[in-house]
Amino acid sequence: MSTNPQPDQPLDQYRRGFLKKLGLVGGAAAATTLPAVGHPAWGGSTLGDAVGDFFQSHYKRMDPEEIEAALGRIERRAKKRLGVEIQVANTPPIPGVVFGYAINISKCQGYRRCVTACVEENNQGRDSQVQYIRVLQMDKGGMNLETSEHYYAPETVPVDGKFYLPVQCQQCDDPPCVKACPVQATWMEPDGIVVIDYNWCIGCRYCMAACPYWARHFNWSEPQIPAEALNPVTHYLGNRPRPRGVVEKCTFCIQRTRLGRQPACQEACPTGARVFGNLLDPDSEIRYVLENKTVFRLKEDLGTEPKFWYYTDV
Amino acid sequence: MPGSNTRSGVTRWPWALILLLIGALPASFAQAPEAAPPAGPGFSVLTRQDNLVYYPCMHCHQALKTNASPRPLYAPHLREQPHGGGTFWCLTCHAAEDRNQLSLLTGDQVGFDDAYKVCAQCHAPRARDWRHGGHGKRVGNWQGERTILGCPQCHNPHDPVLVPSPPDPAPPVRIGFPPPSERTVKHHTVWDTLQHDQNGKDAP
Numbered sequence: 074m075s076t077n078p079q080p081d082q083p084l085d086q087y088r089r090g091f092l093k094k095l096g097l098v099g100g101a102a103a104a105t106t107l108p109a110v111g112h113p114a115w116g117g118s119t120l121g122d123a124v125g126d127f128f129q130s131h132y133k134r135m136d137p138e139e140i141e142a143a144l145g146r147i148e149r150r151a152k153k154r155l156g157v158e159i160q161v162a163n164t165p166p167i168p169g170v171v172f173g174y175a176i177n178i179s180k181c182q183g184y185r186r187c188v189t190a191c192v193e194e195n196n197q198g199r200d201s202q203v204q205y206i207r208v209l210q211m212d213k214g215g216m217n218l219e220t221s222e223h224y225y226a227p228e229t230v231p232v233d234g235k236f237y238l239p240v241q242c243q244q245c246d247d248p249p250c251v252k253a254c255p256v257q258a259t260w261m262e263p264d265g266i267v268v269i270d271y272n273w274c275i276g277c278r279y280c281m282a283a284c285p286y287w288a289r290h291f292n293w294s295e296p297q298i299p300a301e302a303l304n305p306v307t308h309y310l311g312n313r314p315r316p317r318g319v320v321e322k323c324t325f326c327i328q329r330t331r332l333g334r335q336p337a338c339q340e341a342c343p344t345g346a347r348v349f350g351n352l353l354d355p356d357s358e359i360r361y362v363l364e365n366k367t368v369f370r371l372k373e374d375l376g377t378e379p380k381f382w383y384y385t386d387v
Numbered sequence: 388m389p390g391s392n393t394r395s396g397v398t399r400w401p402w403a404l405i406l407l408l409i410g411a412l413p414a415s416f417a418q419a420p421e422a423a424p425p426a427g428p429g430f431s432v433l434t435r436q437d438n439l440v441y442y443p444c445m446h447c448h449q450a451l452k453t454n455a456s457p458r459p460l461y462a463p464h465l466r467e468q469p470h471g472g473g474t475f476w477c478l479t480c481h482a483a484e485d486r487n488q489l490s491l492l493t494g495d496q497v498g499f500d501d502a503y504k505v506c507a508q509c510h511a512p513r514a515r516d517w518r519h520g521g522h523g524k525r526v527g528n529w530q531g532e533r534t535i536l537g538c539p540q541c542h543n544p545h546d547p548v549l550v551p552s553p554p555d556p557a558p559p560v561r562i563g564f565p566p567p568s569e570r571t572v573k574h575h576t577v578w579d580t581l582q583h584d585q586n587g588k589d590a591p
Binding site for chain 2: 207231340358
């Protein structure tokens with residue numbers, strides 16, 4: 074069969090034949106290649122769920138029924154794709170609560186227990202580099218972040234002459250990441266937590282460039298978590314299984330703290346260096362620390378108003 | 388002008404001003420408010436007495452005569468008591484007659500679950516922080532009923548300094564990157580440059 078029109082062949086016949094062949098080839102290609110993609114068809118969803126995901130609106134624009142449907146889709150997808158029964162909650166913020174965090178850097182010994190607990194609680198990929206908490210090993214007598222080391226691995230900590238500065242999302246009250254997002258996929262909730270709608274995020278990573286604390290992380294690949302290690306208690310804005318190509322961040326363990334539980338990092342800290350509570354409650358521990366201890370905020374001069382303080386015993 | 392009148396008044400009667408200040412001094416001392424700690428929320432301390440291996444102590448001590456003289460001790464007691472650098476003896480904190488109790492300096496006795504009251508006698512600022520949440524570990528919820536760990540849950544009362552322990556593994560290195568020890572660049576940071584400019588000599 075020749076690919077060029079023959080001199081005795083009318084052009085419309087050639088064209089018809091060409092289109093026919095094209096359709097055959099295309100159909101065959103579609104039939105052979107589609108099932109060969111790594112994940113089941115529609116990314117592990119039914120066709121209805123895939124369509125529902127595609128037409129899902131912004132979190133703040135969805136009415137309760139639409140959110141309920143979205144939660145169901147996430148649960149079914151996790152069941153089909155990871156084989157785990159998860160519960161995705163949509164717990165609303167507690168009225169009259171704004172969360173604040175304080176860390177006693179005199180007490181932090183650099184054990185990294187918070188990092189481990191955070192990864193397990195928030196379903197971060199075990200193979201990726203995504204860790205919400207970065208414990209910086211700093212030289213005593215200065216606050217030079219440039220010479221800090223966060224890959225430190227000595228036999229025992231603390232090392233002489235060093236102190237430890239855990240850095241995570243500072244939940245800024247004037248968050249530059251929110252301003253940078255071109256699609257408003259990230260915003261500050263009424264309880265002060267900056268959250269992301271992973272379904273709305275387009276993965277442009279502008280927010281990562283805007284964040285002065287390196288608190289946002291990009292999923293270059295789909296987070297890989299062993300099925301038995303997946304935390305099934307999740308929140309839509311928090312630790313639900315994330316797709317590839319979205320940004321994620323610390324949410325003060327929104328799935329725990331909105332139920333009154335401590336964040337996983339505070340629960341795991343063996344030294345009690347972490348203080349968490351309601352900034353609006355005058356009797357809370359966080360308010361005692363802010364009013365009675367010498368506190369500072371990281372890169373305060375940038376004016377992002379972090380709701381995250383560091384203090385020392387002195 | 389009223390302003391110039393006032394100024395001339397002060398220059399004319401400086402001694403009156405000084406007298407006034409001297410008179411006001413004791414008053415200001417008397418009024419200097421002692422920074423009162425805010426009334427903290429109620430709390431409960433995680434119990435520890437049931438986990439003590441040798442408790443109740445009176446199992447043995449009811450048969451033993453109280454010997455108040457400092458001497459080397461043998462198992463199950465510690466041989467040395469580093470806390471206090473040798474100034475303390477057992478009976479500083481443990482009640483002499485009822486060994487199931489601790490004793491305060493006032494002579495009152497408290498149980499092992501209330502050991503924080505013994506510690507607070509010397510470590511008052513730390514105890515105040517602990518009472519209000521600036522020191523020590525809270526367990527359970529961040530709101531509502533507050534349960535905290537007592538001092539001996541973290542600190543060995545006989546040797547309170549925490550010993551160093553191994554950290555959890557370091558973060559993974561991005562695929563394709565050399566290990567961090569090899570890629571640490573020994574460049575002059577902005578900080579070093581600033582110091583160099585100020586000192587006029589090379590930064591280390």
